[in-house]
Amino acid sequence: MGSAGLLTIVSNSTEIHKLASNFDSIPTTHNCKRYLLDFQSGQRFVEIPSAAGGRNRRLRWSIQIPSVCNMRDKGQNRGPLWRGRILSTEAIQAVQALRRAKGDPQRLEKAFATKIPRLLKKDLLAVLQELQRQDQCDLALQVFKAVRKEMWYRPNLSLHADMIMMLGRNKRIEEVEAVLLELQKEGLRPDTRVCTEIIGAFIHVGMVQNAMETFELMKQTDCHPDKSTFTVLIQGLQRLGEIDLATAVREQSVQYLDEPLEIFEDVSQEVLAL
Numbered sequence: 001m002g003s004a005g006l007l008t009i010v011s012n013s014t015e016i017h018k019l020a021s022n023f024d025s026i027p028t029t030h031n032c033k034r035y036l037l038d039f040q041s042g043q044r045f046v047e048i049p050s051a052a053g054g055r056n057r058r059l060r061w062s063i064q065i066p067s068v069c070n071m072r073d074k075g076q077n078r079g080p081l082w083r084g085r086i087l088s089t090e091a092i093q094a095v096q097a098l099r100r101a102k103g104d105p106q107r108l109e110k111a112f113a114t115k116i117p118r119l120l121k122k123d124l125l126a127v128l129q130e131l132q133r134q135d136q137c138d139l140a141l142q143v144f145k146a147v148r149k150e151m152w153y154r155p156n157l158s159l160h161a162d163m164i165m166m167l168g169r170n171k172r173i174e175e176v177e178a179v180l181l182e183l184q185k186e187g188l189r190p191d192t193r194v195c196t197e198i199i200g201a202f203i204h205v206g207m208v209q210n211a212m213e214t215f216e217l218m219k220q221t222d223c224h225p226d227k228s229t230f231t232v233l234i235q236g237l238q239r240l241g242e243i244d245l246a247t248a249v250r251e252q253s254v255q256y257l258d259e260p261l262e263i264f265e266d267v268s269q270e271v272l273a274l
Helices: 013-020 071-076 089-101 105-118 121-133 137-147 157-169 173-185 192-204 208-220 227-239 243-255 260-273
Strands: 006-012 025-027 032-039 042-049 058-064
Touching: 089 105, 089 121, 089 137, 105 137, 121 137, 121 157, 137 157, 137 173, 157 173, 157 192, 173 192, 192 208, 192 227, 208 227, 208 243, 227 243
Parallel strands: none
Antiparallel strands: 006 058, 025 032, 032 042, 042 058
């Protein structure tokens, strides 16, 4: 099925009447009424003939499938879009246009020029988070740059932390350091979450010393490590075979956490299950 195709489903008229009873109907020229039903999976146009007939007559639903759901991309769509939100049509089209053009610099430049400036604030942020979710690092970095040029943009630690998290899990450590530098240029100071994401990034590439240095810096500032920090660090050290170091960090956790033993029993079980 093409990206703009229609999927036809046959359903029972009794169910349709019950479902469509709360929606405004739009008369059509085919001696029937058309109901527009809006679901998460798409917009359904339900046509119900007005001529007399049995209650069990069979009707057709025409369901418009968003282009993001074409078969070519089926294996690449993982989970709900943008933390459970359904992306707008404009945001979906922007993501797809950028992904299709990313191998061609000229097409990519054109896609940015035609799609990104037209997006509302919420749609532009949704595009950024969807690209992050898909681990499209290069595209996300370009959109991140575009976001920070917008008139409405204000320095935001959360946006930087999300970028560091994506780059870290993809082992793009140089870009992690670049985002951290940009964060500081904007007058922001790394908070606990940012530092935790940096530690995670170092752990992903096996840079234990850098991870521990970041951890020590946290303890020397008002950016104190929390449960997530200790979990990421200890679990990462155990995966890298740094058992003694993980034990030492665990002992330090008593100073910061109320119930460290319960937390790290869970961490140990997760590591053993890997």
